[in-house]
Amino acid sequence: MTAAPRVVIADDQALVRTGFRMILTADGISVVAEAANGAEAVEAVHRTAPDVVLMDVRMPEMDGLEATRRILSAPPELPPRVIILTTFDLDRYVYAALSAGASGFLLKDVSPEHLVAAVRLVRAGDALLAPAITRRLIERYATHEPATVHRDLSPLTPRELEVLRLLARGLSNAELAERLHLSDATVKTHVARILSKLSLRDRAQAIVLAYETGLVTPGSY
Structure with missing residues (x-):
């Protein structure tokens, strides 16, 4: 039997963290740490080695984008999956977060059922990209001039x-x-x-x- 996902919740609002923790633990998901800013999130990940991080973007001291970069660019060899928490119209850094390696995003008003499903989906290795939201976000925030990426697509049929x-x-x-x-x-x-x-x-x-x-x-x- 697969072990329950282990999660770190990073958000500067204590009520958000508490609400998410209650939803997840009620469904058998283990919340191994909470963080009120990006620096705490990085430390918590290194200390607890979770499967998934729920990461707010706008936090004091270190924002969620920088925290995501640090978490996914540093040991352990198998870093956690990061889900960005967004209020959608306010956070302009979702595309950059995906570029940094985040596996997807959730709106903060997500339903309890969707939150639980999202954690399990991302833990299983999929990406959490709701089609309609993905389309709007990428069209709004993707760089209009292609970046200096030289990845060879020729292996693709x-x-x-x-x-x-x-x-x-x-x-x-x-x-x-x-x-x-x-x-x-x-x-x-x-x-x-x-x-x-x-x-x-x-x-x-x-x-x-x-x-x-x-x-x-x-x-x-």
Whole structure:
């Protein structure tokens, strides 16, 4: 039987931390530490080695973006998955957080059921990218000029490039299957091959790379 996910909650609002902790522990998820700022979050991760970090963006001393960079660029060899907590219209750094290696994001008014599902999903290795929100965020905050990324996309087949383009526009597996007239299993296989060929951890990194290489540009449909 798979062990329960171990979580660190980083948010400068004590009520938010308390609420999330109560929701998670009620479903058997272990909250191993809480942090009120980014520096505390980095220390807590190093001390407790959690599976998932729920990371607020706007915090004193060190914001969630810098904390995410430090957590994912330092030991241990298997860093936790980071889920960014956002109020959506206020946080302008979600795209940068995904670029830093975060596995997705949640709105702070997330339902208890969605919060629990999100932690388990990300812990299992998937990326938490709700299609509609992903589309809006990336179009709003992605750099309009491709970054100096020289990742070679030539290992991808024409079909895999097509899948990556649609993935970067926020389509879910079900939407990809419908658009390309493929089965869900075939879509999952294509996505897995894309991640493997490009040495990417999850869909979040794939979406970021698609924009940074210029394969897809904000607003291109």
